[in-house]
Amino acid sequence: MPNLSGVKFSACSSGIKNEGLDLGLVYFEEPHLFVSAYTRNRVKAAHIHYMKKMEGKKIKALLVTSGCANAATGKEGVKDLERLAEVFSKNLPIEKDQIIFASTGVIGKRLPLDKIIDSIPHLKKNLDSSRIEDFAKAIMTTDTYHKIAKGTFVGRREYILVGVAKGAGMINPLFGTMLSFLFTDFPLRREVIIRPFRASLKESFERITVDCETSTNDTVVLFFPEGPLDEEGYPQFLETLKGVMRELALLIVRDGEGATKVIHVNVRGAKRKKDAEKLARRIARSTLVKTAFFGNDPNWGRIMAAIGDAEVDILPERIDILIQGERIVKGGKGTDFDEELLKRRLSAKDVELEVNLNEGKASFDLYTTDMTYEYVRINASYRS
Numbered sequence: 181m182p183n184l185s186g187v188k189f190s191a192c193s194s195g196i197k198n199e200g201l202d203l204g205l206v207y208f209e210e211p212h213l214f215v216s217a218y219t220r221n222r223v224k225a226a227h228i229h230y231m232k233k234m235e236g237k238k239i240k241a242l243l244v245t246s247g248c249a250n251a252a253t254g255k256e257g258v259k260d261l262e263r264l265a266e267v268f269s270k271n272l273p274i275e276k277d278q279i280i281f282a283s284t285g286v287i288g289k290r291l292p293l294d295k296i297i298d299s300i301p302h303l304k305k306n307l308d309s310s311r312i313e314d315f316a317k318a319i320m321t322t323d324t325y326h327k328i329a330k331g332t333f334v335g336r337r338e339y340i341l342v343g344v345a346k347g348a349g350m351i352n353p354l355f356g357t358m359l360s361f362l363f364t365d366f367p368l369r370r371e372v373i374i375r376p377f378r379a380s381l382k383e384s385f386e387r388i389t390v391d392c393e394t395s396t397n398d399t400v401v402l403f404f405p406e407g408p409l410d411e412e413g414y415p416q417f418l419e420t421l422k423g424v425m426r427e428l429a430l431l432i433v434r435d436g437e438g439a440t441k442v443i444h445v446n447v448r449g450a451k452r453k454k455d456a457e458k459l460a461r462r463i464a465r466s467t468l469v470k471t472a473f474f475g476n477d478p479n480w481g482r483i484m485a486a487i488g489d490a491e492v493d494i495l496p497e498r499i500d501i502l503i504q505g506e507r508i509v510k511g512g513k514g515t516d517f518d519e520e521l522l523k524r525r526l527s528a529k530d531v532e533l534e535v536n537l538n539e540g541k542a543s544f545d546l547y548t549t550d551m552t553y554e555y556v557r558i559n560a561s562y563r564s
Contacts, residue, residue: 367410385400443547
C-alpha cells in the first residue's frame, strides 16, 4: 500500500519516559482541516481545551507527547502548549496557529518543555512519509504493540486513508485513555464530514471497553485537505473510514491491559435499542463477569445478576443466554450443558456471549475483555 503523500512523520526519545520513543510529530506539506471528538470526562487534558479553540482552522503540524498527560494542570498546561506553538513556528515552516497537540500518560504533571524543545531539531530532521510506524510507537504507553490500519478506495482517482491509535487501559465506551489520528488525501469540506465522522465513532471506538474507566485525554482526529467533493468516491470514503476506525478499535481492545481474551457481548430481542445498549454495557463492565471469563468459568448467574442490575425493565423468565453458541440459560433457567467442554471452549482468545431477551427486535453489541491478575499489577505500579 502506498504512503500518504504530503504527510510526513517523525519520532524521538526526549526523556519524558524513562525509555523508548515519547514524542511524535506529523507535518503536512499543505494545510489540512480536521474534525475531532474528545472524552466526555469533565476533567479534560490541556490539549483538548487548546484544540477546541483551533477547530475550523487549517493546520500544518501535530505534536503528540507520551508519558505525560498534561491533564489537571490548570491554565498553565494550556500556556505550555501556547509556548510550544511559538517555538515550533520558529523551527518549522508554520505559523503558531498551525500546530495542534495531544498528550497521554500520567495525569497531574506539566509537560517538560525544555526536553521537548531540545528535541525539535531531531524531529525536524527525520520527517519522512515512511516513518508512520515510528510515530505509532512514540504515542504508546502501556500498549504492547503499535496500532496502524490502512485502506484504499477509488473515486475519480485512488485515495488512501491511514489511521494510528494507542490505548490499552482506561478504555470505556465513552472513550478511554485513547488517542487516534486518521489521515487521508481525500478532499473534503468540514461541514460535510462532521456527522458521518461522529456516526463512525459510535460504531467503532464507542463499541469497546476494557475496564470502564474514562480518561481525561481521549482524542480522535481526522485530518483532510480541503477541496471540492469527489461525489463518486465519497461513499467509498465513508465505508473505508468506518472500516479503519473499527479495525483500530478492535486493535485497542485486543491489547487490553493484561487481557487474555476478547468477549463479544451481543444483546438481542430487546424492545428498544437503548435498552439493549444499556444491558450490553452493564454486562461488559461487570467485574464479576469479566473475572469469570478469565477463569474460563461459565458462571451464568453473574451474567443474570448484571442484567437485573441494568435498570431496564425485563422479563427474566424469557431470557436465553448462549456462550460460544452453547445455550446455557433458557427461559431464565439454567440448562443441562457439558460444563467441562464449555470451559475448554472458553479458553479461546475470542469468546461469543449472546443474551436474548425475547421481547422485541432491537439489538446492540460491543467488545470487552476479561480482567486478570496482570491488569492489577500494571495499574498498581503505573507511575513507578
